[in-house]
Amino acid sequence: MSGSDTIDNPERRNFLGKITTVAGVTGAAAACWPFVNSMNPSSDVLAKATTEVDLSNIPPGGEHSVAWQGKPVFVVHRTPEQIKNAESSNGSIDPEADSKRVLKPEWLVVVGICTHLGCVPNRDPEGGWLCPCHGSMYDASGRVIRGPAPKNLEVPTYSFVSDNKILIGKA
Amino acid sequence: MFNRMISWIDQRFPLTSFVKHDLTGYPTPRNLSYWWNFGFLAGFVLVLQLATGIFLAMHYKADSGMAFDSIQHIMRDVNYGWLLRYLHATGASAFFVVVYVHMARTLYYGSYRKPRELLWWTGQGLLLLLMAISFMGYLLPWGQMSYWGAAVITNLFRATPFIGDQVVIWLRGDYGVGDATLTRFFALHYLFPFIIVGGVVIHLIALHTVKSSNPSGINLADKDNIPFHPYFTIKDMFGLGVYLLVFFVFVFFFPNAFIEAANNIPANPMQTPPHIVPEWYFLPFYAILRSVPDLIGGVVAMGLSVMIFAAMPYMDRSRIPGGAHYRPLYRLQFYIFIIAIFVLGYVGSQPVTDNIVLLGRGATLVYFACFLFLPIISKVEERMLLKRGLPPAVRAMVEGEKA
Numbered sequence: 001m002s003g004s005d006t007i008d009n010p011e012r013r014n015f016l017g018k019i020t021t022v023a024g025v026t027g028a029a030a031a032c033w034p035f036v037n038s039m040n041p042s043s044d045v046l047a048k049a050t051t052e053v054d055l056s057n058i059p060p061g062g063e064h065s066v067a068w069q070g071k072p073v074f075v076v077h078r079t080p081e082q083i084k085n086a087e088s089s090n091g092s093i094d095p096e097a098d099s100k101r102v103l104k105p106e107w108l109v110v111v112g113i114c115t116h117l118g119c120v121p122n123r124d125p126e127g128g129w130l131c132p133c134h135g136s137m138y139d140a141s142g143r144v145i146r147g148p149a150p151k152n153l154e155v156p157t158y159s160f161v162s163d164n165k166i167l168i169g170k171a
Numbered sequence: 172m173f174n175r176m177i178s179w180i181d182q183r184f185p186l187t188s189f190v191k192h193d194l195t196g197y198p199t200p201r202n203l204s205y206w207w208n209f210g211f212l213a214g215f216v217l218v219l220q221l222a223t224g225i226f227l228a229m230h231y232k233a234d235s236g237m238a239f240d241s242i243q244h245i246m247r248d249v250n251y252g253w254l255l256r257y258l259h260a261t262g263a264s265a266f267f268v269v270v271y272v273h274m275a276r277t278l279y280y281g282s283y284r285k286p287r288e289l290l291w292w293t294g295q296g297l298l299l300l301l302m303a304i305s306f307m308g309y310l311l312p313w314g315q316m317s318y319w320g321a322a323v324i325t326n327l328f329r330a331t332p333f334i335g336d337q338v339v340i341w342l343r344g345d346y347g348v349g350d351a352t353l354t355r356f357f358a359l360h361y362l363f364p365f366i367i368v369g370g371v372v373i374h375l376i377a378l379h380t381v382k383s384s385n386p387s388g389i390n391l392a393d394k395d396n397i398p399f400h401p402y403f404t405i406k407d408m409f410g411l412g413v414y415l416l417v418f419f420v421f422v423f424f425f426p427n428a429f430i431e432a433a434n435n436i437p438a439n440p441m442q443t444p445p446h447i448v449p450e451w452y453f454l455p456f457y458a459i460l461r462s463v464p465d466l467i468g469g470v471v472a473m474g475l476s477v478m479i480f481a482a483m484p485y486m487d488r489s490r491i492p493g494g495a496h497y498r499p500l501y502r503l504q505f506y507i508f509i510i511a512i513f514v515l516g517y518v519g520s521q522p523v524t525d526n527i528v529l530l531g532r533g534a535t536l537v538y539f540a541c542f543l544f545l546p547i548i549s550k551v552e553e554r555m556l557l558k559r560g561l562p563p564a565v566r567a568m569v570e571g572e573k574a
Contacts, residue, residue: 039341039355042351045344045345045349065441067441070347070440071347072440112441113347117326132447150466
């Protein structure tokens with residue numbers, strides 16, 4: 001290095017300039033992460049991740065909605081007739097066997113949010129659901145039988161903690 | 172004393188030259204019609220929205236437990252709270268009326284054409300910001316329509332490839348629309364208008380570089396330009412007077428015309444209202460969303476229906492100067508497009524039935540066809556007009572552009 005204005009190793013200077021730019025951009029991008037991540041669900045929201053439901057008060061044919069993670073979950077005590085209907089087909093738009101969607105055939109647990117754009121479907125006396133927003137229909141297993149919804153009602157992870165108590169949100 | 176103060180400033184800041192160059196002396200085509208008032212009106216509505224919004228924020232509570240009641244507090248207890256709120260709510264609709272007319276004028280008179288592409292695109296960016304702001308502002312009253320509108324629209328982001336579900340949860344900060352969503356929407360609803368102000372400055376810098384278009388569609392000679400002040404300040408003021416008359420008829424006599432009745436019920440995440448409709452200014456786009464029988468396809472079509480305006484400078488390939496006034500085919504197409512938008516708006520406001528779906532699909536096709544066939548139509552029209560014969564001066568301009 002001397003005091004003159006000429007650069008004795010321009011490639012070296014070029015390389016250092018590029019490395020500095022890369023490091024600077026990477027650092028700036030990394031610094032964005034805390035801001036982006038702060039918008040994800042906070043710990044207290046995550047803490048409400050499970051909901052316990054007492055099944056003993058739900059009569060056969062009855063439906064009970066509970067809030068799980070701020071979303072409605074339909075817990076349905078299905079009658080033998082509804083079980084037979086549900087098991088007789090696999091649905092048409094998003095085929096799935098009824099046995100894959102329940103732990104015990106008499107209890108159906110589904111997230112009550114239409115898979116189209118997130119409205120809450122209304123209970124249909126036949127045993128299924130009808131979405132008021134865009135007319136999607138679901139059968140007694142929560143499977144979509146008329147669009148525009150693309151998928152069946154989601155089955156949350158849940159487990160039986162006793163014969164008539166389930167814990168939604170934990171397998 | 173005053174003159175000495177001004178000259179003190181002028182030595183340090185280009186005040187006089189700025190006022191002269193960009194405000195009072197700004198050269199403006201003398202043939203501007205009242206359709207050219209709407210840019211100024213949009214600026215006026217922006218200022219009114221900022222002012223009413225800031226004062227509303229002094230009384231509003233962005234908390235899911237208190238938001239709904241704080242609106243009632245504003246309406247009943249806050250001095251002139253009802254006026255602030257009705258100005259702000261009516262102002263949102265007025266903003267879209269003014270901006271849509273401003274856009275329609277641009278389309279009709281071909282103001283998007285070279286060299287005003289950047290002017291048009293910055294305007295497009297401002298429209299997107301306006302849509303985001305109004306959508307987020309609509310959640311704040313925390314009524315049923317607010318809640319379910321936000322639930323449906325945030326759900327659209329499920330169409331994001333691979334990480335759709337995570338994006339929706341990230342946007343909401345919760346598994347459903349909740350307190351976290353409300354608070355962040357409030358924060359952004361307060362921030363974005365200031366970004367709009369910045370965007371307007373860029374829009375105006377672009378405008379003052381390329382200057383205003385005019386009804387003839389031909390760049391005028393210097394002698395046909397007149398200073399902005401007093402000629403257009405007075406014209407804008409007259410337009411403002413007419414605008415305010417109409418605006419205040421709504422504010423004072425029909426303040427609930429644009430507020431859905433269902434929004435007077437507090438948000439309930441467990442119960443969807445029987446018929447969800449967005450605000451009127453989103454209806455055409457909502458109808459396009461519903462017309463596509465597939466979630467991702469619908470979202471893409473809706474996004475495209477807003478963004479496709481940006482392609483206008485390239486889709487319009489005609490070299491004939493002037494707006495739709497001098498271009499019969501383009502004019503016909505313009506009116507068909509406007510009709511298609513109104514049909515889509517009607518479709519979007521109706522519950523889904525077979526006939527409505529069919530009508531919506533037809534109108535969606537017409538909407539997009541207006542854009543997609545424009546390159547062909549504009550060329551055919553150019554050939555037709557050249558054959559029919561143009562005035563010599565205009566002909567020379569077209570020939571000049573070829574060279």
